[in-house]
Amino acid sequence: MFRNDLLATKRILITGGGTGLGRAMAQRFLELGAKVYICGRREDVLKKTADELGEGGKNFVRAIACDVRNLQAVEAMIDAIWKDAPLDILVNNAAGNFIAPTESLSPRAFDSVMGIVLMGTLHCTMACGRKWLKGGQKGTVLSISATYAPVGSAYVVPSAMSKAGVEALMRSLAIEWGNRGIRMNAIAPGPIPTQGAFSRLLPRAEFEKFVLEHNPLHRFGTAEELANLAAFLVSDGAGYINGEVVRMDGGEFLQGAGEFTTLGRLLTNEDWEAMKPRKKS
Numbered sequence: 682m683f684r685n686d687l688l689a690t691k692r693i694l695i696t697g698g699g700t701g702l703g704r705a706m707a708q709r710f711l712e713l714g715a716k717v718y719i720c721g722r723r724e725d726v727l728k729k730t731a732d733e734l735g736e737g738g739k740n741f742v743r744a745i746a747c748d749v750r751n752l753q754a755v756e757a758m759i760d761a762i763w764k765d766a767p768l769d770i771l772v773n774n775a776a777g778n779f780i781a782p783t784e785s786l787s788p789r790a791f792d793s794v795m796g797i798v799l800m801g802t803l804h805c806t807m808a809c810g811r812k813w814l815k816g817g818q819k820g821t822v823l824s825i826s827a828t829y830a831p832v833g834s835a836y837v838v839p840s841a842m843s844k845a846g847v848e849a850l851m852r853s854l855a856i857e858w859g860n861r862g863i864r865m866n867a868i869a870p871g872p873i874p875t876q877g878a879f880s881r882l883l884p885r886a887e888f889e890k891f892v893l894e895h896n897p898l899h900r901f902g903t904a905e906e907l908a909n910l911a912a913f914l915v916s917d918g919a920g921y922i923n924g925e926v927v928r929m930d931g932g933e934f935l936q937g938a939g940e941f942t943t944l945g946r947l948l949t950n951e952d953w954e955a956m957k958p959r960k961k962s
């Protein structure tokens with residue numbers, strides 16, 4: 682799909698890069714020649730991923746344990762990376778989420794998810810952005826959102842509030858920092874099987890069936906599809922895309938939006954035939 686050296690000059694930090702979609706993006710960016718840093722809370726998970734993706738020193742992958750909720754820890758991580766050389770790209774991918782009736786949530790439950798998704802994204806974006814602006818360097822930020830950010834969703838309210846905030850942050854800074862060479866975009870993926878997401882959000886097999894039935898393509902997305910879209914958006918070839926949220930969900934969002942989109946499942950061929958206008962005699 683891409684030239685093998687598409688990202689050869691790029692240094693990229695992926696938050697939550699030890700697992701799931703973050704790991705898939707790390708793998709794809711490495712294949713395309715980038716130097717990649719991954720961070721997360723669990724050092725053992727990060728180290729295993731870095732060892733595997735590093736392929737015995739063939740690829741440049743560095744793992745840094747960092748909780749993105751902690752501003753001081755984020756600033757220390759970014760300082761440490763800049764000591765090697767400035768980053769070119771930040772991917773805000775780290776997230777926390779679970780399904781629960783909203784009235785049952787404690788203040789700490791809200792804090793926990795909003796701390797990771799909204800504040801973690803803000804901490805990383807500000808730490809990189811300030812360095813890029815001060816050094817007069819170009820930079821690109823890609824944030825991983827969710828399709829419910831613009832409309833909200835029952836049962837994942839802390840995540841929905843946070844992803845909406847992340848998209849507002851991206852759109853705002855795309856304008857404010859665009860004239861100084863910093864591009865901001867987001868991807869809103871539909872359901873893509875990862876252990877982290879599906880164990881928390883679709884814990885029973887019948888939930889998966891339900892989601893598949895409501896997708897026009899009747900399948901989940903793949904981590905490879907997400908990683909390819911991310912590679913395109915962070916590459917220089919996408920240099921005029923700024924402040925955009927690209928939805929990648931097989932049409933699931935639109936399926937839910939159209940008044941008559943479910944008719945295909947409700948009406949039979951005989952029903953359609955019966956509704957044809959009768960020939961006037």
Ligand code: HXC
Pocket residue numbers: 776777778779780781785786787788789790791793794827840870871872873877878881882
């Ligand atoms: C209600 C819950 C809860 C649950 C935790 N809490 N899980 N409340 N229902 N299922 C509450 C706890 O009781 C506690 O409040 C507070 O939240 C913090 O919980 P901790 O376990 O101490 O938090 P922590 O160890 O920091 O873990 C954060 C986490 C966890 C978000 C709760 O799930 C996590 O680490 N997630 C990271 C990975 C992840 O979520 N990946 C999925 C992303 S998928 P009290 O008051 O009791 O102390 C995604 C996709 C969206 O975003 C779109 C899909 C289509």
Ligand code: NAP
Pocket residue numbers: 696697698699700701702703720721722723724726747748749750773774775776777778797801825826827828869870871872873874875876877878879
């Ligand atoms: P995942 O594997 O659980 O990824 C989440 C990552 O975030 C983990 O590596 C986790 O590592 C890290 N993380 C969590 N809290 C952190 C913190 N405080 N500091 C640093 N890192 C932290 O789930 P995923 O499915 O790949 O999700 C990746 C992104 O895609 C998320 O933004 C999610 O909202 C988005 N998304 C996913 C789907 C889907 O269907 N999979 C759909 C829409 C959007 P540690 O636990 O080690 O910290």
